[in-house]
Amino acid sequence: MKLATEKMIAQKEGAIGWITFNNAARHNAVSLSMWNGLYEAVTAFAADGEVRLIVLKGAGEKAFVSGADISEFEQNRSSEETVRGYDEVAHRATEALTNVNKPTIAMIRGYCLGGGVSVALSCDLRIAGEGASFAVPAAKLGLGYAFEGVRRLVDVVGPSFTREIFYTARQFSADEAAAMGLVNRVVAIEELESYVRDYAARITNNAPLTAASVKTLVAQAVKDEPERDKRLCREVVARCFASEDYSEGRRAFMEKRKPRFTGR
Template sequence: MSYETLELDVRDGGIATLTMNRPDQLNALNEQVIDDLTAAVDELSGRDDVRVLVVTGKGRAFVAGADIKQMHGFEEAEAKAFADKGHAAMDALSKLPYPVIAAVNGFALGGGLELALACDLIYASDKARLGLPEVGLGIIPGFGGTQRLGRTIGWHHARELVFSGRHVKADEALRMGLVCAVFPAEEFIDKVYALAEKIAANGPVAVRVAKRVMREGSELPLDKANALERDSFGELFMTDDRSEGMQAFLEKREANFTGK
């Protein structure tokens, strides 16, 4: 399926790439982009051949924020509806069953950082700039930024970034724990794909279960989260991938996982 504002590609090995494709507008999020993102995530959720998704942007921005030209004319009801639509898209992305990597190649501001925060892992180019500058426009983050940022880097750093609206460079984002790693721009996407390939080479059932247990467990009391882990650990011993993975280890060869 083709989309007006983004590109979706699935390569051999189970790695999909979702590229935001409005480079002349720095990939700003408007209603069409959100609609396309929602549809693409729905398509991806139904594919059994995907093991990892990489989200990135075309040009010099990941996503530079929401489209202010469109939002400028909103009344309260329209703004709320736009936020509802954005939240639904980010939530759907975050709930994909396999790992989602944000490859932040440039500006990730406002809705762009919120998009990255909806992913499981964030990697940044050394040219990246990240922030939630909405208060400078007289609004607040509306696609989950006030909640996901604090859950990622801690509430003190999150409050400082939201209240000040300042941008941070990639190296500061790394120190904060906002990104997993920073790579030079000229080798950035190759480094990200190397990491994606490493994830995709592992047992896909186990990786999906690990994501689910970590996501669901983070919202449970520790004793219940540990019980979820124990149950899931045991259930994996009934899978073909577990048998293949352990047999391959004992035979000192690469495992041939089938996702079953």
């Protein structure tokens, strides 16, 4: 799939859509065009019926995403108007990733800093290689963080760890990130990609409608009670029970074979 910027790559391998931050020379720091590219790639994979899961990774060996490209800030983030415009573009990309109707995995190698943490938090699962490091250095730059970004971190690690991450602005190891719940798994760096591929295959072999329904239900569960769409929750569950996949799952169980799910 050709995107508007070469610094983002979107490739499809069977049921998996791969999105790569392709700016290794700058440790995959995200430029404004890359935020747009992320939105473009996620939107395309969301509409592709063959894609059942999306994996995000960084090019090279040094970083997943080392944050926003600060070299652009003077031009794109130095006034109230340009800050608002930049944040809208980045927010559109992370919201698309958060709300895409398919499971997502962040495969984290090396640095995951600032905007990289935001991208990783927008994914459903975060799998890190040993040696990965995490930080939100906003306090070292004097910039403010939008409520949505802080809320997303609170939802994952809780308020106390969120304060520690922001207050100290220091880098946390992969093991510390796992202890906080920031990542789901930490694996040997040489096994990272094979582990993610195996995990992705395990997920894509399961019923897509069940995964999509759980994604919806979890998103509603972390909202405040008055904001929850309980009707939507009932609808996604009912859709599973009314699906051909539910019939196929029952038949496969009785026939002692692996089910062949189609997402219908």
